[in-house]
Amino acid sequence: MTSDEALDRLVAAARSARPGGVRVREWSVHVAESRRASIGTQDAHTGGPHSPLGIAEALSARWHLVWEDGRVVSSDLDRTAIEEGLGEAIERARAAAREDPDAAQVAPPARMPDVSLLDSAAARMAAGDLAPLAGRLRAIRDRLASHGFRTWSGSFHATHTTARIVTSSGLDASSESTLAGWHATFDGELGNGHVARAQDGDAEFEVRLDRLADLAARLRLPAPPGGARSRLAVLHPAVVRSLVFGTLLHNLDGAAVAHGESRFPAKAFGSRMPVFPEGLSLRVEPLEPLKAGSYRFTLEGVPAAPTTFVDRGRLVTPVLGLKYARRLGGRPTGIPVASDALRLSGPPAIALEEALESAPGGTLVLAVLGVHTQDRASGDFSLSAPQALAIAGGSARGRLRVTMSGNVFEVLADDALRLVRFPGEDVPGLRIRCAVENR
Amino acid sequence: MIERLEALDGLGAEIAARAARAGVLAVWRTQLRSVRRVVVRAGRTEESTSAVFSGHGVQVRTAEGRMALASRDGLDPLPALRLLDRAADATRSGESLGVASSADADLPVVVARSVPSGLEAFEETEAPAVAARLAEIEREVAAAAPGVRLRLTWVSDLDAWRVLRSDGTDVLYAMPRAVLRAAATTDGDGSRHSIGASVAGPDPRLAWNERLAGLFLRRAVAAARLARELPDALVHPAGCPPLVIDYTLAKGLAHEAFGHAAEADGFRSSVLARDGRYRTGERVGADRVSIVDEPIPGDHAWQPYGPNGLVRERAAIVDRGALADALADPWSAAASGVAARGSERAESYRSAPLPRMSNIRIEVADPLPAPGSFEDYGAAELRDLLSAAGVFRRHAAVSWLSGYTGGQVNTATGDFVFHCKAIRRITRDGDVLHRPAIFSGSMFGALAAIREAFGPLALDAIGTCGKWGQNVPSSGGSHFFLVLDPDPSFRLGGS
Numbered sequence: 016m017t018s019d020e021a022l023d024r025l026v027a028a029a030r031s032a033r034p035g036g037v038r039v040r041e042w043s044v045h046v047a048e049s050r051r052a053s054i055g056t057q058d059a060h061t062g063g064p065h066s067p068l069g070i071a072e073a074l075s076a077r078w079h080l081v082w083e084d085g086r087v088v089s090s091d092l093d094r095t096a097i098e099e100g101l102g103e104a105i106e107r108a109r110a111a112a113r114e115d116p117d118a119a120q121v122a123p124p125a126r127m128p129d130v131s132l133l134d135s136a137a138a139r140m141a142a143g144d145l146a147p148l149a150g151r152l153r154a155i156r157d158r159l160a161s162h163g164f165r166t167w168s169g170s171f172h173a174t175h176t177t178a179r180i181v182t183s184s185g186l187d188a189s190s191e192s193t194l195a196g197w198h199a200t201f202d203g204e205l206g207n208g209h210v211a212r213a214q215d216g217d218a219e220f221e222v223r224l225d226r227l228a229d230l231a232a233r234l235r236l237p238a239p240p241g242g243a244r245s246r247l248a249v250l251h252p253a254v255v256r257s258l259v260f261g262t263l264l265h266n267l268d269g270a271a272v273a274h275g276e277s278r279f280p281a282k283a284f285g286s287r288m289p290v291f292p293e294g295l296s297l298r299v300e301p302l303e304p305l306k307a308g309s310y311r312f313t314l315e316g317v318p319a320a321p322t323t324f325v326d327r328g329r330l331v332t333p334v335l336g337l338k339y340a341r342r343l344g345g346r347p348t349g350i351p352v353a354s355d356a357l358r359l360s361g362p363p364a365i366a367l368e369e370a371l372e373s374a375p376g377g378t379l380v381l382a383v384l385g386v387h388t389q390d391r392a393s394g395d396f397s398l399s400a401p402q403a404l405a406i407a408g409g410s411a412r413g414r415l416r417v418t419m420s421g422n423v424f425e426v427l428a429d430d431a432l433r434l435v436r437f438p439g440e441d442v443p444g445l446r447i448r449c450a451v452e453n454r
Numbered sequence: 455m456i457e458r459l460e461a462l463d464g465l466g467a468e469i470a471a472r473a474a475r476a477g478v479l480a481v482w483r484t485q486l487r488s489v490r491r492v493v494v495r496a497g498r499t500e501e502s503t504s505a506v507f508s509g510h511g512v513q514v515r516t517a518e519g520r521m522a523l524a525s526r527d528g529l530d531p532l533p534a535l536r537l538l539d540r541a542a543d544a545t546r547s548g549e550s551l552g553v554a555s556s557a558d559a560d561l562p563v564v565v566a567r568s569v570p571s572g573l574e575a576f577e578e579t580e581a582p583a584v585a586a587r588l589a590e591i592e593r594e595v596a597a598a599a600p601g602v603r604l605r606l607t608w609v610s611d612l613d614a615w616r617v618l619r620s621d622g623t624d625v626l627y628a629m630p631r632a633v634l635r636a637a638a639t640t641d642g643d644g645s646r647h648s649i650g651a652s653v654a655g656p657d658p659r660l661a662w663n664e665r666l667a668g669l670f671l672r673r674a675v676a677a678a679r680l681a682r683e684l685p686d687a688l689v690h691p692a693g694c695p696p697l698v699i700d701y702t703l704a705k706g707l708a709h710e711a712f713g714h715a716a717e718a719d720g721f722r723s724s725v726l727a728r729d730g731r732y733r734t735g736e737r738v739g740a741d742r743v744s745i746v747d748e749p750i751p752g753d754h755a756w757q758p759y760g761p762n763g764l765v766r767e768r769a770a771i772v773d774r775g776a777l778a779d780a781l782a783d784p785w786s787a788a789a790s791g792v793a794a795r796g797s798e799r800a801e802s803y804r805s806a807p808l809p810r811m812s813n814i815r816i817e818v819a820d821p822l823p824a825p826g827s828f829e830d831y832g833a834a835e836l837r838d839l840l841s842a843a844g845v846f847r848r849h850a851a852v853s854w855l856s857g858y859t860g861g862q863v864n865t866a867t868g869d870f871v872f873h874c875k876a877i878r879r880i881t882r883d884g885d886v887l888h889r890p891a892i893f894s895g896s897m898f899g900a901l902a903a904i905r906e907a908f909g910p911l912a913l914d915a916i917g918t919c920g921k922w923g924q925n926v927p928s929s930g931g932s933h934f935f936l937v938l939d940p941d942p943s944f945r946l947g948g949s
Contacts (some may be wrong), residue, residue, distance in 0.1 A: 017612075022872070023589070052554075054551060055922075056804075057720070058719065058720060058721065058722035058723060058730075059722060060554050060556075061551060061552055061553050061554060062520065062548050062551060062554070063514075063521065063554065063556050063785070064515075064521055064785035064786075064806065065554050065719045065783075065785070065806055065807075065808050065809075065922075066545050066806060067521040067522050067523045067543070067784070068521070068522045068523070068547070068548055068553065068921075069523045069524070069525070069804075069806070070520070070522070070523075070524050070525075070540060070541070070544055071524070071525045071526070071804050072525070072526045072527070073525075073526070073527045073804075074527055074528075075527070077890070088502060088503075089502075089503050090503065090504045090505065090506075091503070091504070091505035091506065091507075092506060093506050093507050093508050093509070093527050093528065094508075094509075094527045094528035095506075095508045095527075095528050095529050096506055098528065098530070107504065110580055110581070110582075111490070111502050111504060111580070111581040111582070112502070112582075113499040113502045113581070113582065113585065114498075114499065115498070115499060115500065128666075143544065143547075145547060145551060146547065146550055146551075148551060149550050149551050149552070152551055152552055153552070156552070164832035165723065166722040166723050167723065168723075186741030195750060202723060202866055203720070203723035203724075203864065203865060203866030203867075204864070204866055204867070270500075274495050274496075274500075274603060274605065275603040275639060275646075276603060276605070276637070276639045276648060277639060277646075278645075278646055306564075346836075379544055384862040384863070384864065384869065384870075384871040384894070385861065385862050385872070385873055385892055385894070387858035387860055387862070388859045388861060388862075388871070388873035388892075389873065389874065390647055390648055390859075391648075392639055392640075392646040392647060392648045393645055393646055393647050393648075393684075395889060395890075397873070397890070397891040397892040397947035398871070398892055398947070399869065399871040399892055399894035399947070401867055401869040402864075402937075403863055408643050416869070418692065418892060418894055418945065418947040419945050419947075420692070420891065420892070445888060450692070452692045452945070452947070454894070454895065454945060
C-alpha cells in the first residue's frame, strides 16, 4: 500500500462513514511515509547492540473528523488499521467524539510556500547508504585519540519523508523533505552536533567537532582558586535553547495562554504595554532553505509563514494552530518546530571574545542539568551546571561546578543582557546576570 | 489485540529457517500499542485522541558479531519477513563504518506468556464517560481549593509485545497502564506556578476506583492549594541544610543517580564502573541502605520480560551499602562482569533495547514508624515524627523537599539534580513555605547522608524516563520520608 493509496482509503472511509446514521461533515487527512537510516556509538562501540545500524520504514496517518452534529475527534492510525479496513476505526472515532466548537474546522485551500526541504545526499543516506559517514566516524575517533578522551558516544541519522494533506474544504498539498543530523559526546561530559534538512558540509563538520573537543578538553583543566566570583554568566547556545527558548515557548503556547497556564494572559497579546524590554523581539522564520525548522505546512494544513511573537517588547500573538486561533480570535501562525528557525533579537550583540572579556570572574555555562524540571509558567530557574568554565583574562578555561538560579523573565529584562555570537551556531548565546553559587 | 500477536504463531519457525539460511541470530519484536488520552479543562473536553501503533523490528547478529536493526510498521508477515534479509544485508555495510564486533551473549531459551486479566476494559472504557468523570473530579478539586486553573488528564496505554528469537525463544506479554494527572496553575494577575499530581494503575477505569479516585482527589487538592500558596512563598537560601525528602524524591535519587549509573551499556564512562566493569562489592552507602530495581505486577513500569526475551529479574544495585547487581542485558553483561537480568527495555519495535530501570526504590533497614497513609502527613505531622525521633536535637531546622518534578544525572561524574514542588523549612515551633529549588550534588554523598527513614515503602511515584530519546514509564519510591544529614557534597539551590 502506497501513501497515496492509504490516503485514498482514509478519505473514502471519511466520506462514506455513517455510524449510528451520523455522517462526517468535514474531514482532514494527513499521511506521511518515511525511510530512515541511523547508526549510533555508545561508549566508543559503533553499531553495537545498543546503537545498531538501523533502517526503518514507516507510514503514519492522522485524521480529524467533524461529525454533522458538530462533535469532533482526532486519531492517529497505522498501516494495519488502514490495510484491514477502517470500519472499526470509524466506529471508535464516533464513540470518542467530543463537543469542541473551536476544533470543529479543517484547513481551507491555501497556497503553500515553496521552501527547499529536500537534499539528495540525505535521501540516499536515509535509503541505507551510510558509507559517506565513514570519514566522519574516523574524524571523531581521531579527536578521541588526539585529545586523550576515554570514550565517546553519539549518533548519525537521516530521514526522507513524503507527506500529503487533503481536507474536505479542497486543500490538497504535499511536501517532500529530508532531515540529517549527528551528535557526539566526549567522556560522557560534553556533547554537540548539528541537525538540518541536509548534512553540514565536511569542513563545517570538522570545525564544529574541533570546537567541541576543545571545550571538552578545557573542562579537564583545574579551575582558578575561588571558583566563580561574579554573577555574570555566559550561556552557551545549547543552554539558551533549552532554558530560555523553552520557557518563552511554553508561555507563548496558544493552549497555555487560552487556559491561563501561561505567564501571559490572552489580553496581553496585541496590547501596547511592553512585557519585555523595549527592543526585544522573537520570531520564527520557517522558510529558510534546508533548516530543520523550515516546513511547508503543519499537520493541520496551515501554510508555513514567518511570524513575529514578540515585537520590541510587546506580545503580538501566541503560537496558534486552528483551534486556539479561533478560541483567541487570532490567525494560525508559523510554528517553531526547531530552534534554528527562531530569531531572538534586540539586545546588543557582541562576539564571544568580547563577552568573555566583559565577564572576569564569571562563568561560561556549557550545559545544565534539570531544565525540564523547571516551572515554566513562573520563569523561575534553579539549575546545576557541572559543565562550566571559569572566565579569566578574556578566555574560558578550567572547570567550575556551579548552581545557577534566577528568573528567565528578569534575566531578559536585566541591563546586563547581551546576545553573544558563538561561531557556527544558529542560536545566540546570552550574557546574563543571575545567582551563581560554587559547589 | 492479544489475538493479533497470537496469530503470528507460524512466524517463529519461518524466522528460524530464514535466520539459519542467512547465518545470523535474529531477535524479532512485534509490538501492538494503543494509547488514548482525554483532557478536561474547566469542565470542557479539550482533547480526546487515540493512537494505534503496530510493527515489527528485527535485530540480527552475524557470526562475526555485527548487528543491525530493521523495522517496519504493520503486522503483515510477508513484508516483515523481508526485514530479516534487509537487516542481514545492512550488517555487511558495517565494516566500512568501523563497526566493531559485539561479544557473544548467553541467551537462555524462554517460551512464556504473561498477559494480565481484565484487558477488555481498555476497549470498553469510552472517552465521553471518562471526560464526564474527569469533569466531576475537577469540580470537587475546585470546590476544595478555589483560585487555580485545573487541567485533568486521563491516559490509557495498552502495550503488547511478542518476542521471537531464531533460537526458539517465544515470549508474549502485555503491559496495561492507565494514569490520572492533574495540573493546577495559579490564577489571577500575579506570578503563576504550576503543580502536578497523579495516580497510576493497570486498569483504565481507575477514575471510578474508590481508592484510587480518592487518592487522586487528595493529591490534586494538595497540588491546587500549593499552586495557590507558592506566589507568596519565600526563596530558600542556597546551602547545605539538613534535608527531609519524601518518597517521590527518594525515587528520583535512586533513579537519576544510582539507577542510570548502574546501566551496563554505559560502563566505559560510569562512576559505578572501572575499566568497563561494575565495581561490585565496593561500599557506596551505609550498611542499612539498599537500592533495588524490580518489576512489580500492576505497577506503572511493570515489565515481565525484556525485549530480548529474557525474564526481567530483581536487581539489588546496592545491597546493604555495597554495589551488587548491575542493570545488564545479555549483550553487556559479560563485558561488565555481571549477570544478565533481563534489565533491558525498548520504547517501540523500532528501538534497540537498552538497560533500563523498572520500579526502583531505596530501602532502609529498620525504618521508624509512620502510621497512616502518606497523604496524612503535612508539615505538622512530619514535625511530630522528626521530634519523636530526636532529629531536632541534632538540627535546629530541617528543609523538607516535597514532590518530585524530575531530575537528571551525569553518569560520568556522578552529578545529579532533581527538583521538587516545594520546600518547607521546619523547626520545633513551626514551618515556613519556600519556593522549590534544585537539589544537586554527588550521588555518593547523598546516599551516605541518609540517617533516618520513616514509614513503610511507598512505590507509586511515576514518571517517564527518556534515555537516548526512548521514552519508557518509570516508577519507584522509598519509605515515606528520609532524613539526610548535611554534607558538603550536595546542596540546595536558591539565591
